[in-house]
Amino acid sequence: MTKALALLNDKRVRDVVYQAALLLGLVAxxxxxxxxxxxxxxxxxxxxxxxxxxxxxxxxxxxxLTGYTRSSTVLDLFWAGVANTxxxxxxxxxxxxxxxxxxxxxxxxxxxxxxxVAGAYIEFVRNIPLLFFVLFWxxxxxxxxxxxxxxxxxFGVAFLNNRGLTIPLPEAPAVFRWAVAAILxxxxxxxxxxxxxxxxxxxxxxxxxxxxxxxxxxxVLPALxxxxxxxxxxxxxxxxxxxxxxxxxxxxxxxxxxxxxxVTYTAGFIAEIVRGGIQAVxxxxxxxxxxxxxxxxxxxxxxxxxxxxxxxxxPLTNQYLNVLKNSSFGAAIxxxxxVSLFMGSALNNTGQAIEIIAMTLAVYLVIGxxxxxxxxxxxxxxxxxxx
Amino acid sequence: MSAASASLWRQxxxxxxxxxxxxLLLAAGIAWLAxxxxxxxxxxxxxxxxxxxxCAAGGACWVFVKARFGQFMxxxxxxxxxxxxxxxxxxxxxxxxxxxxxxxxxxLKAAIAALVVLPALGIWLLAGGFGLRxxxxxxxxxxxxxxxxxxxxxxxxxxxxxxxxxxxQSQLKVVRxxxxxxxxxxxxxxxxxxxxLASLLLPLILPGGVGIDRLARAVxxxxxxxxxxxxEAVRGGLQALPPGQREAATALGLTYWKATGLIILPQALRIxxxxxxxxxxxLVKNTTLxxxxxILDLLGIAQASLADPAWVGMNMEAYVFSGSxxxxxxxxxxxxxxxxEMLGRRQHR
Numbered sequence: 001m002t003k004a005l006a007l008l009n010d011k012r013v014r015d016v017v018y019q020a021a022l023l024l025g026l027v028a029x030x031x032x033x034x035x036x037x038x039x040x041x042x043x044x045x046x047x048x049x050x051x052x053x054x055x056x057x058x059x060x061x062x063x064x065l066t067g068y069t070r071s072s073t074v075l076d077l078f079w080a081g082v083a084n085t086x087x088x089x090x091x092x093x094x095x096x097x098x099x100x101x102x103x104x105x106x107x108x109x110x111x112x113x114x115x116x117v118a119g120a121y122i123e124f125v126r127n128i129p130l131l132f133f134v135l136f137w138x139x140x141x142x143x144x145x146x147x148x149x150x151x152x153x154x155f156g157v158a159f160l161n162n163r164g165l166t167i168p169l170p171e172a173p174a175v176f177r178w179a180v181a182a183i184l185x186x187x188x189x190x191x192x193x194x195x196x197x198x199x200x201x202x203x204x205x206x207x208x209x210x211x212x213x214x215x216x217x218x219x220v221l222p223a224l225x226x227x228x229x230x231x232x233x234x235x236x237x238x239x240x241x242x243x244x245x246x247x248x249x250x251x252x253x254x255x256x257x258x259x260x261x262x263v264t265y266t267a268g269f270i271a272e273i274v275r276g277g278i279q280a281v282x283x284x285x286x287x288x289x290x291x292x293x294x295x296x297x298x299x300x301x302x303x304x305x306x307x308x309x310x311x312x313x314x315p316l317t318n319q320y321l322n323v324l325k326n327s328s329f330g331a332a333i334x335x336x337x338x339v340s341l342f343m344g345s346a347l348n349n350t351g352q353a354i355e356i357i358a359m360t361l362a363v364y365l366v367i368g369x370x371x372x373x374x375x376x377x378x379x380x381x382x383x384x385x386x387x
Numbered sequence: 388m389s390a391a392s393a394s395l396w397r398q399x400x401x402x403x404x405x406x407x408x409x410x411l412l413l414a415a416g417i418a419w420l421a422x423x424x425x426x427x428x429x430x431x432x433x434x435x436x437x438x439x440x441x442c443a444a445g446g447a448c449w450v451f452v453k454a455r456f457g458q459f460m461x462x463x464x465x466x467x468x469x470x471x472x473x474x475x476x477x478x479x480x481x482x483x484x485x486x487x488x489x490x491x492x493x494x495l496k497a498a499i500a501a502l503v504v505l506p507a508l509g510i511w512l513l514a515g516g517f518g519l520r521x522x523x524x525x526x527x528x529x530x531x532x533x534x535x536x537x538x539x540x541x542x543x544x545x546x547x548x549x550x551x552x553x554x555x556q557s558q559l560k561v562v563r564x565x566x567x568x569x570x571x572x573x574x575x576x577x578x579x580x581x582x583x584l585a586s587l588l589l590p591l592i593l594p595g596g597v598g599i600d601r602l603a604r605a606v607x608x609x610x611x612x613x614x615x616x617x618x619e620a621v622r623g624g625l626q627a628l629p630p631g632q633r634e635a636a637t638a639l640g641l642t643y644w645k646a647t648g649l650i651i652l653p654q655a656l657r658i659x660x661x662x663x664x665x666x667x668x669x670l671v672k673n674t675t676l677x678x679x680x681x682i683l684d685l686l687g688i689a690q691a692s693l694a695d696p697a698w699v700g701m702n703m704e705a706y707v708f709s710g711s712x713x714x715x716x717x718x719x720x721x722x723x724x725x726x727x728e729m730l731g732r733r734q735h736r
Binding site: 015018019022023026033034036037039040041043111112113114117123124126127128129130131132135136139140143144321325326327328329331332339343344347353354357360361364365368369 | 400409417558560562576583584591593594595668673675676679686702703706709710717718721
């Protein structure tokens with residue numbers, strides 16, 4: 001008896017007992033849920049398994065980037081949804097970063113009115129639900145745009161109206177592949193030049209004209225390539241026929257509304273991150289750099305930004321992951337993303353709740369983990385090297 | 388305006404040519420945006436009347452908001468029973484005030500008393516039964532439902548979040564692993580998917596015949612996700628405490644739970660409170676997502692009111708009114724959170 005008591009008072013034994021009890025409880029709960037689910041599914045006549053993925057989907061999707069048609073399989077529907085989710089996420093990330101940096105820097109401006117306007121914008125968007133913005137842009141703004149006949153024309157080639165944004169489509173998209181290849185090549189060249197210049201600077205202390213070469217390689221060459229490709233192909237410019245535009249590519253209003261909502265909302269959060277990051281650099285750093293004789297532009301580039309970035313990257317990663325997750329708000333206005341297509345339409349048609357939910361959640365978890373891993377790698381790369 | 392402050396403003400707005408140009412450009416932009424909005428919302432707006440015909444063209448029709456005010460606040464809750472929602476709201480407000488303003492000695496007792504009594508009392512008042520007329524959750528809606536979901540989801544999220552944060556710091560490997568997996572899973576998936584998931588899976592995994600209310604499913608789903616976010620907010624406070632605190636408590640002979648309850652949590656939660664308030668703001672904003680399972684909270688009621696044939700074209704009025712209420716709630720909470728943060732920083736010095 002005393003031996004048993006002594007055993008119970010041993011911290012190591014107790015720890016093992018506690019953990020075993022927790023595990024046992026979790027396993028029991030899982031078994032309980034799984035048994036109920038299988039019973040309920042038998043009652044409802046739903047077969048489990050992933051066979052449904054190869055069945056015909058029969059669902060019309062208004063906005064497709066992949067080769068999906070209504071006679072494709074359910075699995076193709078899944079990929080079409082993933083592609084739409086990725087498209088809106090990536091475009092929103094880029095635009096929100098640009099707007100967020102602008103607003104964040106404006107917030108720090110010494111100009112009183114500019115900083116106040118930026119502050120008002122941040123306080124406005126951060127304290128209103130994102131779903132509000134999505135509905136507002138869709139039902140309030142896009143629905144109030146003129147009908148196709150009175151479209152807002154952008155240089156006579158793109159037209160904005162209440163059925164979305166109609167843009168011209170290249171007739172020979174193959175030439176753009178060459179342009180993209182040229183752009184990638186010149187960017188790789190730029191990376192090589194930068195690495196060579198850095199090594200030379202470390203060895204000999206001599207500067208290379210990196211900036212001039214960089215402008216040519218990063219901006220001028222790609223611009224030339226795109227211009228050449230645009231001239232080489234014919235363009236299918238949308239033309240008004242009767243009540244709507246013919247030709248071109250229609251960016252559906254759901255995409256425009258969701259993108260506008262994601263960008264304006266996320267920019268408010270990114271602006272605060274930018275402000276916090278720049279303010280986190282101690283003033284002594286810029287003062288010391290100035291005392292060493294650096295010009296203001298170089299202080300910003302060599303002293304302030306590298307240190308501010310280090311503070312900004314973890315919260316920025318979080319915001320990018322939020323954009324990915326928040327792109328699912330499109331389900332509220334039927335933007336065909338993976339949640340609305342797969343978890344909505346496909347689930348209604350097939351009734352395979354568990355399989356479909358697991359696949360949908362896996363999309364977000366896999367992308368989220370990949371982005372986190374990349375950001376951790378990047379973070380480690382730019383981290384302060386201490387001796 | 389005195390001469391000194393006039394010169395200060397001149398310096399601020401027109402100190403140099405560049406400053407002056409920026410000021411003029413911004414002022415033009417603000418005027419271009421604000422003048423039509425003010426004309427629409429105030430000058431050309433119609434305030435009195437009862438039907439759409441009483442509204443002048445070109446301005447906002449606030450008659451619409453007046454006529455549907457009850458719906459915006461209570462949804463389809465029976466009119467003669469709305470006092471119950473008011474009473475529940477007043478009780479919750481009083482309890483919150485009592486906890487915030489009670490002398491520190493009594494605060495914990497007040498909080499525990501409120502936590503034991505209020506949730507059940509609130510559900511009884513709203514849902515009825517036991518002498519009150521039953522009102523189905525289908526009829527709940529509007530601002531009342533937004534507040535209900537926020538409060539009840541955080542009743543799940545805060546205790547669970549604290550446990551998860553403690554679990555993540557635990558010495559026991561299995562506990563730590565389970566907590567980390569739980570937190571990272573819920574933080575990794577979109578909340579809209581979780582609400583779908585809760586409304587589809589909860590009835591499936593419970594024993595056949597056990598029905599679960601639609602609203603309860605949404606509240607449980609939201610509660611589980613927010614718990615993961617709350618756990619991260621609490622973790623910040625736990626990590627800010629020097630390890631000497633727990634070591635000293637253990638050296639004094641306190642058990643794990645005694646040390647946690649008496650030494651660690653009181654200090655850690657005080658540090659975490661601003662972050663937890665921010666999570667609560669996020670929760671209030673995310674309650675709008677119940678729209679996707681056709682539960683009509685404030686935004687949902689505004690959206691549904693657009694379909695009323697008697698009030699066609701009231702999109703802007705509905706959005707401006709509901710949006711301002713969300714903004715006021717969240718802005719007030721964020722100011723309070725900032726105030727707490729300042730207070731904490733001052734105490735630390």
